[in-house]
Amino acid sequence: MTEAGIFIGAEAGGAAPQVLNLKRANRHGLIAGATGTGKTVTVQGIIEGFSGAGVPCFVADVKGDLAGLAMAGSPASRAHETFAARAAEIGMTDWSYAATPVQFWDLFGQQGHPIRTTVSEMGPLLLARLLDLNEVQEGVLTIAFHVADREGLLLLDLDDLQAMLAECANRADELTRQFGNVSKASVGAIQRALLQLRGQGADHFFGEPALATADLLGTDDTGRGLVNVLAADKLMAAPKLYSTFLLWLLSELFESLPEVGDPDKPVLCFFFDEAHLLFDNAPRALLEKIEQVVRLIRSKGVGVYFITQNPIDVPDAVAAQLGNRVQHALRAFTPRDQAAVRSAATTFRANPGVDVETAITELKVGEALVSLLQPDGAPSPVARVLVKPPASRVGPVTPQERATLIATDAIGDKYDTAVDRASAEELLAAKSHEAAAAAAEAQAKEAADKQAAAQAKADARAAKDAERERLAAQREADRQARLDRQAAREAANSPWNRAVQSATRSASSAAGRAVANEVTKAVFGSARGGGVVGGLVRGVLGGLFKGR
Structure with a gap:
C-alpha cells in the first residue's frame, strides 16, 4: 500500500511506480497473459493490497495457488531469492512476508465452507444457462417458476x-391455456438436463442455508479486508456451473448492496479467473445480463477484475468497462494470437516510449504492461513495469493448514450443516397424498355405494321371489282345496254313496224308532203310551237317529 493506493510495480530502479487508485478501483480491471507469465503472482499482490486497505475480496482459486494468501511467505522457499531481488530492483525497502486473512469456500463443501443458494434465487435465466436449455425449454422453466411463486411453493433445491x-407436466393442458404451450416433451428435456447437472455435483450448490453476501464483506480485528477464496479446482470440471455461480454471485451483490456511487475505496473486489468460461457459447440474453451487471455494479462499490489468458476472450461491450489493465506477455504463434496482440495493443493509452505491440511478445515472467485509472479518471499512459513480489506464500496450503484455517475463521459452522425445510417437493407430495387419499376414499365410497345398491337390488329380488313363491303356494293350496271340495261333491253324488247314505238313513230311522219305542215304553209303560208326550219323545229320538 501507498498513500495513493495499491502499488503494482515499477521500472527498474523504482522509476515510474504504478499505483492502483482505490477511488477508481471500482471501475473494474483486466489481468491478461499467457500461461506462466506471472498473472497469478500479480493477482496475489493486488489482493494483498486491497486487503491491507480494508477492502474484502472474492477470488476463484482455479489452480489452488491462491490459497497461499492465507500463509506468510518463507525465506526458505525456492522463490525467496527471486522475490528479494525483485523487491530490491524496484526499490521496495519495506518488503517483508506476511499472511492475509482468508475465508475458504467450496461449492462441494470439501475444501471450505459450503456455498449454497436456492433455485428461486438463481432464477430461470441463469438456470436455463446452467442447463443449456433452448428458448422453448427456457420458456417452460419460466412458467414453472411463475406458477411456484403464485402458489407459494418454495423452490429451494433441485x-x-x-x-x-x-x-x-400433470397440469400441462391447464397451463397451456393460461401461459402458452407447455409440452411434456419440453418438461422431459429439462428433467434430463437436471439429471446431468446433478451428475456435476450441483446438488451441493442448491439448498439452505443460502449464502448471505454480507458474510463476504467483513474485516479482521486489525481492519484488513477478508479474502474469500473459492476452491475451484474441482469446479472447473463443470465449467457451466462455475461461470453461472460467479455470475449469480455478482447478481446477488448487485441486488443486495446499496448505491454508494464512487466511494473512497471499494466495498468488495471480485476476481473472476478463467473469465473466458463466462462468455463461451453464452446466448445473447446472458451476455446482455453480464454487461448490465458489470456496468451497473460499479455504483454499488464493487470492482470486478477479469483474469484470462487472452484479452479477446472478453467481449468488447464488457471490455469497454474495464478501466484498469495489466497485460503480461502473449505468444504470437497463431493468427488468433497475433490478432490478440494487435487488439491488446490498441486498448492502451499510447506512450511514445513503449511500442506496445512489440513489447507484449517480449515481456519476461513477472513483467507487464500497465495502464491504470488516475485520480481524475483518465487512464495513465502504458508503462512497462516489473511487478512487485507477493508477501504471502506462492503456492497451495497443506490439507492440515486448510483444515485449521477453516475451523478457526469468523464464519464458524454457520453453513456447514444443510437444512431441508418444507418446500415445493414436500408440499406437492402432501398435496398428491391428500388427492390420492381423497380419490381412494371416493373410490371406496363409490364401491360401497355400488355394493349397497347391489345388495338392495338382491334383497328386493329375493323378496319378490319369496312373494312370488308364497303366492304360487297359495294358489296351489287354493287349487287343491277346490279339487278336494270337487272330489268330495263328486264322491257324495256317486251311486254307491247315495245307496250307502240311503241305507244309513234307513238304518238310522229304524234304529231311532226302536230306541224311541224302548224309551217310551220305559217311561210310559208301553210303546204306544204317553199320548202326546210320548209321541213327541218318539219323534225327537227318531229324528236324531235319522240325522246320523
Missing part, C-alpha cells in the same frame, strides 16, 4: 424444481 416440473 428436488423442489423436479417436483414442480412434474406438477407442470
Whole structure:
C-alpha cells in the first residue's frame, strides 16, 4: 500500500511506480497473459493490497495457488531469492512476508465452507444457462417458476424444481391455456438436463442455508479486508456451473448492496479467473445480463477484475468497462494470437516510449504492461513495469493448514450443516397424498355405494321371489282345496254313496224308532203310551237317529 493506493510495480530502479487508485478501483480491471507469465503472482499482490486497505475480496482459486494468501511467505522457499531481488530492483525497502486473512469456500463443501443458494434465487435465466436449455425449454422453466411463486411453493433445491416440473407436466393442458404451450416433451428435456447437472455435483450448490453476501464483506480485528477464496479446482470440471455461480454471485451483490456511487475505496473486489468460461457459447440474453451487471455494479462499490489468458476472450461491450489493465506477455504463434496482440495493443493509452505491440511478445515472467485509472479518471499512459513480489506464500496450503484455517475463521459452522425445510417437493407430495387419499376414499365410497345398491337390488329380488313363491303356494293350496271340495261333491253324488247314505238313513230311522219305542215304553209303560208326550219323545229320538 501507498498513500495513493495499491502499488503494482515499477521500472527498474523504482522509476515510474504504478499505483492502483482505490477511488477508481471500482471501475473494474483486466489481468491478461499467457500461461506462466506471472498473472497469478500479480493477482496475489493486488489482493494483498486491497486487503491491507480494508477492502474484502472474492477470488476463484482455479489452480489452488491462491490459497497461499492465507500463509506468510518463507525465506526458505525456492522463490525467496527471486522475490528479494525483485523487491530490491524496484526499490521496495519495506518488503517483508506476511499472511492475509482468508475465508475458504467450496461449492462441494470439501475444501471450505459450503456455498449454497436456492433455485428461486438463481432464477430461470441463469438456470436455463446452467442447463443449456433452448428458448422453448427456457420458456417452460419460466412458467414453472411463475406458477411456484403464485402458489407459494418454495423452490429451494433441485428436488423442489423436479417436483414442480412434474406438477407442470400433470397440469400441462391447464397451463397451456393460461401461459402458452407447455409440452411434456419440453418438461422431459429439462428433467434430463437436471439429471446431468446433478451428475456435476450441483446438488451441493442448491439448498439452505443460502449464502448471505454480507458474510463476504467483513474485516479482521486489525481492519484488513477478508479474502474469500473459492476452491475451484474441482469446479472447473463443470465449467457451466462455475461461470453461472460467479455470475449469480455478482447478481446477488448487485441486488443486495446499496448505491454508494464512487466511494473512497471499494466495498468488495471480485476476481473472476478463467473469465473466458463466462462468455463461451453464452446466448445473447446472458451476455446482455453480464454487461448490465458489470456496468451497473460499479455504483454499488464493487470492482470486478477479469483474469484470462487472452484479452479477446472478453467481449468488447464488457471490455469497454474495464478501466484498469495489466497485460503480461502473449505468444504470437497463431493468427488468433497475433490478432490478440494487435487488439491488446490498441486498448492502451499510447506512450511514445513503449511500442506496445512489440513489447507484449517480449515481456519476461513477472513483467507487464500497465495502464491504470488516475485520480481524475483518465487512464495513465502504458508503462512497462516489473511487478512487485507477493508477501504471502506462492503456492497451495497443506490439507492440515486448510483444515485449521477453516475451523478457526469468523464464519464458524454457520453453513456447514444443510437444512431441508418444507418446500415445493414436500408440499406437492402432501398435496398428491391428500388427492390420492381423497380419490381412494371416493373410490371406496363409490364401491360401497355400488355394493349397497347391489345388495338392495338382491334383497328386493329375493323378496319378490319369496312373494312370488308364497303366492304360487297359495294358489296351489287354493287349487287343491277346490279339487278336494270337487272330489268330495263328486264322491257324495256317486251311486254307491247315495245307496250307502240311503241305507244309513234307513238304518238310522229304524234304529231311532226302536230306541224311541224302548224309551217310551220305559217311561210310559208301553210303546204306544204317553199320548202326546210320548209321541213327541218318539219323534225327537227318531229324528236324531235319522240325522246320523
